[in-house]
Amino acid sequence: MKIKDYEDKIVKDEVEVDYYVPVTVSFSENDDKYGLGEFYYYRFVNEHESFVEIKINSVTRKVVEVVFTSINNIEDSNLTIEEYTEKNPVIQIDIFEENSIITKESGFKIFRGNKKIYFKLDEEKVDSIVKMSSHVSLFLNEDSEIIGLDFSSFSDNEWAELNESIKSTT
Incomplete structure (x- = not known):
């Protein structure tokens, strides 16, 4: 999935950490205000069915x-991200012309450390x-394609609940 353009701002989010669905982050201001649009779904799935x-x-x-729906394999890491830009991406949606759901089955590992969880496609x-x-x-x-995600800035309670959820599934 490729980024077409950006808005030069970060977007407000709402995070939910749950025992059954480990992490959900919503961006309501990115939705259309009249609710007329349909939704497209881009999914990453690895060989361990992490999703x-x-x-x-x-x-x-x-x-x-x-949504980090399923975490079935995880490794500890201490990744620190020092360089980044703050932008709200606009997605190039032509890949959804044939199907509103695209599933990218690929190798990736999931890492956690420093109150963050992230993954990156292996190749x-x-x-x-x-x-x-x-x-x-x-x-x-x-090529401005999304090849991984980083979830961070969890509160102590969210991080504890997230680790409890991970422990129950791995």
């Missing part, structure tokens, strides 16, 4: 929700990082 879904509004062409190199909200950053390759 991340990005929901895009067809009218605004912006991300309205990111891809990160060219840039776009922080779209206080909780979500996008990893992009040189």
Whole structure:
């Protein structure tokens, strides 16, 4: 999935950490105000059935929700992101012309550390990082395609609940 353009601002988000669906981050201001648009779904699934879904509004062409649905494999890491730009991406939606749901089955590992969870497609190199909200950053390759996500800025309670959810599934 490719980024077409950007708004030069980060977007307000709402995060929900749950025992059954580990992380849901919603961006209500990216939705169309009349609710006329349909939704497109871009899904990342790895060989362990770990599953991340990005929901895009067809009218605004912006991300309205990111859900880390299933975490079935995880490794500890201490990644620190120092360079990023703060922008709200506008998605190139022509890949959804045939189907409103695209599933990218690919190898990726999930990492956690420093109160963050992230993944990156195995075969891809990160060219840039776009922080779209206080909780979500996008990893992009040189073609401006989303190749991974970073979930961060969890409160102590959210982080504890997230780790409890991960412990129950792995």
